Amino acid sequence: MxxxxxxxxxxxxxxxxxxxxxxxxxxxxxxxxxxxxxGLGAVTNLSDGYPWGxxxxxxxxxxxxxxxxGYVMALLVYILNRGQYHPMVRPAVLxxxxxxxxxxxxxxxxxxxxxxxxxxxxxxxxxxxxxxxEVGLCVAAYSTVLxxxxxxAFLERFGMAKAKAALNKVLWVFIALGVLLPTMHQSSLGTMxxxxxxxxxxxxxxxxxxxxFLATAVLMxxxxxxxxxxxxxxxxxxxxxxPMLRKLAGIMAVLGLGxxxxxxxxxxxxxxxxxxxxxxxxxxxxxxxxxxxxxSLILLPKANRGRxxxxxxxxxxxxxxxxxxxxxxxxxxxxxxxxxxxxxxxVKEIMVTVxxxxxxxxxxxxxxxxxxxxHATNAVQPKHG
Amino acid sequence: xxxxxxxxxxxAATGGAAAAAAACTAVTAAPEANALQRPxxxxxxxxxxxxxxSTLCIGCKACMTACKESNGLPKEINxxxxxxxxxxxxxxxxxSAKTFNxxxxxxxxxxxxxxxxxxxxxxIKRQCMHCADPSCVSVCPVSAMTKNAxxxxxxxxxxxxxxxxxxxxxxxxxxxxxxxxxxFGKIGKCELCSHRLAESKLPACADVCPTGATxxxxxxxxxxEAHRRVALKAGERTEHPRGDxxxxxxxxxxxxxxxxxxVYQPHIYGETELGGTQCLAVSAVxxxxxxxxTNVPEYGYPTLSEGIxxxxxxxxxxxxxxxxxxxxxxxxxxxxxPEE
Numbered sequence: 001m002x003x004x005x006x007x008x009x010x011x012x013x014x015x016x017x018x019x020x021x022x023x024x025x026x027x028x029x030x031x032x033x034x035x036x037x038x039g040l041g042a043v044t045n046l047s048d049g050y051p052w053g054x055x056x057x058x059x060x061x062x063x064x065x066x067x068x069x070g071y072v073m074a075l076l077v078y079i080l081n082r083g084q085y086h087p088m089v090r091p092a093v094l095x096x097x098x099x100x101x102x103x104x105x106x107x108x109x110x111x112x113x114x115x116x117x118x119x120x121x122x123x124x125x126x127x128x129x130x131x132x133x134e135v136g137l138c139v140a141a142y143s144t145v146l147x148x149x150x151x152x153a154f155l156e157r158f159g160m161a162k163a164k165a166a167l168n169k170v171l172w173v174f175i176a177l178g179v180l181l182p183t184m185h186q187s188s189l190g191t192m193x194x195x196x197x198x199x200x201x202x203x204x205x206x207x208x209x210x211x212x213f214l215a216t217a218v219l220m221x222x223x224x225x226x227x228x229x230x231x232x233x234x235x236x237x238x239x240x241x242x243p244m245l246r247k248l249a250g251i252m253a254v255l256g257l258g259x260x261x262x263x264x265x266x267x268x269x270x271x272x273x274x275x276x277x278x279x280x281x282x283x284x285x286x287x288x289x290x291x292x293x294x295x296s297l298i299l300l301p302k303a304n305r306g307r308x309x310x311x312x313x314x315x316x317x318x319x320x321x322x323x324x325x326x327x328x329x330x331x332x333x334x335x336x337x338x339x340x341x342x343x344x345x346x347v348k349e350i351m352v353t354v355x356x357x358x359x360x361x362x363x364x365x366x367x368x369x370x371x372x373x374x375h376a377t378n379a380v381q382p383k384h385g
Numbered sequence: 386x387x388x389x390x391x392x393x394x395x396x397a398a399t400g401g402a403a404a405a406a407a408a409c410t411a412v413t414a415a416p417e418a419n420a421l422q423r424p425x426x427x428x429x430x431x432x433x434x435x436x437x438x439s440t441l442c443i444g445c446k447a448c449m450t451a452c453k454e455s456n457g458l459p460k461e462i463n464x465x466x467x468x469x470x471x472x473x474x475x476x477x478x479x480x481s482a483k484t485f486n487x488x489x490x491x492x493x494x495x496x497x498x499x500x501x502x503x504x505x506x507x508x509i510k511r512q513c514m515h516c517a518d519p520s521c522v523s524v525c526p527v528s529a530m531t532k533n534a535x536x537x538x539x540x541x542x543x544x545x546x547x548x549x550x551x552x553x554x555x556x557x558x559x560x561x562x563x564x565x566x567x568x569f570g571k572i573g574k575c576e577l578c579s580h581r582l583a584e585s586k587l588p589a590c591a592d593v594c595p596t597g598a599t600x601x602x603x604x605x606x607x608x609x610e611a612h613r614r615v616a617l618k619a620g621e622r623t624e625h626p627r628g629d630x631x632x633x634x635x636x637x638x639x640x641x642x643x644x645x646x647x648v649y650q651p652h653i654y655g656e657t658e659l660g661g662t663q664c665l666a667v668s669a670v671x672x673x674x675x676x677x678x679t680n681v682p683e684y685g686y687p688t689l690s691e692g693i694x695x696x697x698x699x700x701x702x703x704x705x706x707x708x709x710x711x712x713x714x715x716x717x718x719x720x721x722x723p724e725e
Contacts, residue, residue, distance in 0.1 A: 036568060037568060038566075038568055039564075039565055039566050039567050039568040039569075039570055040563075040565045040570070041565030041566040042566070044565070046565055047565070048479070048480075048481060048482075048553060048559070048562045048563065049559075051550035051553035051554050051563060052550065052554055078714075078715050078718055078719075079711055079714045079715060079718070080714075081714070081718040081721060083721055110549075111547050111548045111549055112546075112547075112548020112549070112550060112563055112565075112570050112571075113543070113546050113547050113548030113569070113570070113571070114547070114548065116527070116544075116545070116546065116547045116548070117547050119526075119527040119545060119547055120526055120527060120547065125527040125528050125545055126527075126528070127525055127526055127527060127528040129523050129687070129691050129694065130523065130524050130525055130526040130551075131524070131690055131694060132524060132526040132549065132551050133526035133527075134694065134698070136526055171719070172712060172715035172716040172718075172719045173712060173715075175711075175715040176708055176711035176712035176714075176715045177708070179711050179715075180704060180707055180708045180711055183707070184704060187697075188694075191690055191693050191694065192551075192690075194686070194689050194690040194693060195520055195523065195524055195555045195686045195687060195689065195690040196554060196555055196686070197557055197681070197682070197686040197689075198557070198678070198680065198681060198682075199557070207421055207689060207692075207693065210693060210697075336559060337556065337557055337558055337559030337678055338479075338511075338558070338559035338676055338677075338678070339479055339559065339676070
């Protein structure tokens with residue numbers, strides 16, 4: 001199994017991109033000092049009309065979709081037994097670990113009464129009818145599972161072979177949980193917005209929100225795997241993993257077109273197709289739809305799936321489409337019940353979001369350079385085609 | 386083997402797609418026939434609330450002052466009034482974490498006559514409606530929002546609250562508010578003066594209302610009174626009670642006789658909206674003019690979201706079955722991945 005060996009990338013830690021990331025994290029930290037000192041209103045444009053802003057919609061709802069790389073790769077490799085993708089699991093799990101970990105930080109930043117956050121986990125406060133209760137529990141459990149899924153890299157690095165062998169024996173339990181939990185909470189992120197009812201535009205409000213959120217989670221999970229693979233091959237000057245990406249690209253094309261078909265059927269059944277033509281916010285609907293359609297269609301011809309540039313453009317378009325879909329559901333398509341309210345994130349709000357994503361990149365860089373995350377480069381050739 | 390598996394997968398995919406299409410149609414079809422909807426929650430038989438009669442309201446705002454005093458809330462100066470109002474007057478323009486009750490005014494054109502839609506004006510009182518099936522209670526992950534089983538009053542417990550503001554987001558009436566200017570901000574909303582009711586005192590707004598425009602009582606009694614009022618004809622003389630319609634909370638009070646000066650809208654706001662609310666409103670001006678959400682279903686939105694959740698997670702059987710399947714596959718496949 002040496003073909004699947006992992007090695008640290010090594011190299012200088014304090015590169016320019018790394019330092020830029022650290023600077024952005026420092027800016028975010030300074031904003032957060034103000035936030036905790038004077039309250040959410042001091043740094044955000046949140047209001048009683050828009051109680052949830054980009055810290056929820058972007059950092060958590062979109063951030064965890066980025067974190068679905070580990071979910072889809074575990075599903076593919078361990079559940080559907082596609083061993084040829086094995087080299088891509090560890091980097092994907094690492095990306096997920098940071099995606100979810102930092103969404104957890106974002107929750108603590110956004111919660112108005114953060115010192116009570118542990119009530120989410122305390123049975124005597126539990127309120128099982130709440131979709132957020134389920135999401136909170138699930139995300140907390142999944143973050144733990146991700147740590148365990150990634151633990152072999154640590155144990156390997158520090159020569160703890162016995163512990164690693166012991167963990168290996170029970171790892172299948174955590175792998176099963178690592179597929180079950182994201183299926184649950186990613187769909188529930190869609191269910192969360194069902195209860196806002198008429199306040200969400202009929203272009204997005206449907207009982208199928210959980211299905212659409214699960215679909216975008218899987219689609220964005222695959223897209224981020226491909227996007228990251230292309231980018232890290234370029235930036236770390238490693239050989240392209242095109243043969244593996246080729247198949248993922250096929251899955252993405254089918255998923256993307258399936259999603260769009262279901263969206264169309266849903267609008268038809270609800271009699272809202274007219275709203276898509278000239279109704280309010282139809283521009284946002286079409287932006288999201290065209291991005292996803294373009295990304296999927298690029299990957300439809302088999303020849304394109306082997307082209308690095310096509311893979312990069314298509315996965316970027318699919319990511320953008322998924323981001324926009326989730327943003328539309330959580331912010332753009334939302335109209336408060338009473339009164340004229342407006343929301344656009346403040347600069348400070350944006351800087352915190354940027355800082356959280358920068359922290360994700362910085363940690364990822366440290367980890368791939370110092371821990372056995374990436375597979376050794378002599379193992380590029382696929383085994384099962 | 387590989388071929389048959391492929392065939393199997395293809396068949397499974399086709400069958401799955403057909404089943405999915407059928408399921409989607411069932412799920413998204415008209416809510417009346419929605420497969421994923423839980424039954425609406427009934428109102429407790431002894432639920433209490435308020436009846437607000439816009440035609441009786443004189444806009445004195447005594448209820449706003451009394452509410453602030455009784456709930457220990459600070460004055461609020463609206464942005465337009467900042468230059469000249471140095472804190473003499475409380476002048477909020479919307480419900481907020483510091484204003485649980487507000488009288489708003491609708492005006493049209495010359496605004497020359499009360500309770501007339503064209504060239505007229507009308508008042509509306511906004512506060513928590515105390516829904517039969519409240520969204521805020523359904524969404525709260527930590528039981529900070531609760532509905533009293535007897536009185537049906539929706540209460541808030543800041544000691545449990547994590548400040549996620551899902552209640553603010555979900556309320557179809559835009560009632561619960563959060564204090565964004567306080568680093569330790571709380572949610573604020575009307576709790577029907579639960580602390581006063583505990584001492585057999587009227588909710589502050591109903592206590593001070595001089596005309597009985599805000600009337601306290603059992604929701605069922607209030608509903609009957611509302612039906613009586615909307616059936617009245619302009620010019621009729623009628624008796625209007627004050628305080629508690631049942632005459633128990635806060636003691637017996639004299640009512641007053643008045644002439645009906647405007648034609649009531651036939652609809653009672655809150656009787657059917659979103660599964661019904663314990664607080665009701667009647668008015669001579671259409672309710673959409675009074676800043677109330679009107680184009681809403683007759684069932685509460687929790688019937689939809691909880692319908693999905695209760696179906697997918699009924700007894701945790703579904704997740705358990707999926708987990709068993711996943712674990713079996715992961716375990717079986719583990720021998721193919723000796724090296725993690």
